[in-house]
Amino acid sequence: MIIEHLSHTADEAIKVEGFGLDDLFRNALKGMNNILKKGFCDTVKRFDCQMQIEVESTSKTCLLIDFLSEILTLSYVQKAIFCGVYFSHFSKNKLVATVYGTWFDQFEEEIKAITYHEAHIRRTEKGLWETCIIFDV
Template identity: 30%
Template structure:
């Protein structure tokens, strides 16, 4: 499983999985897009733009919040669905990535990515992250 969406009284939680930090981050981003847009909106005939993101943070948890916040900002400001995430370099304080974007209509207004109850844990040799988004 790449990610799942869990319940929370006021908001939504994304639980993402990955064998590496890189895979974990990408799956969390896919989870975020699944909250905001209908699954894999049709890309045919649409103009695709490339976006470069350089994000930093004091540790891997903050880095994940900051990186997802940067993706949300791009998506919400330009009304674009983001996909084909590609991570060039990543450590616990810095991530350099690119993604593709196409114009799309969101189904959910995500206000922000929060730190509330945020965890990145190792479980059965796999990484798991829980992120709460404010909708």
């Protein structure tokens, strides 16, 4: 798993890789969570809440951005960081997942939006899936 923070003007950008698309989505979620509260998910011992989400989009790249946006909204509404995810359905245009969260006191960084700009899921020469994601902070 590779999550690399990239420098970007006034925003946070990450490069994410995964062995499969579901792995890429999990790693992107971890990268987003590290922006919200660095290292928080590494120390979680239990989950306080769980939510089910269903996301449909026109492409796998849009699906990823919409997935992260949905979880970001849940984080603000539930005051929880969702560190765990179980996909009960996953295709290039639709996913159904249960996300598991832990309540927290405050974010270290506030994410205003997740942009589609520069996001493009592609396969590397090594067979990994990768993309860059820009977070408007």
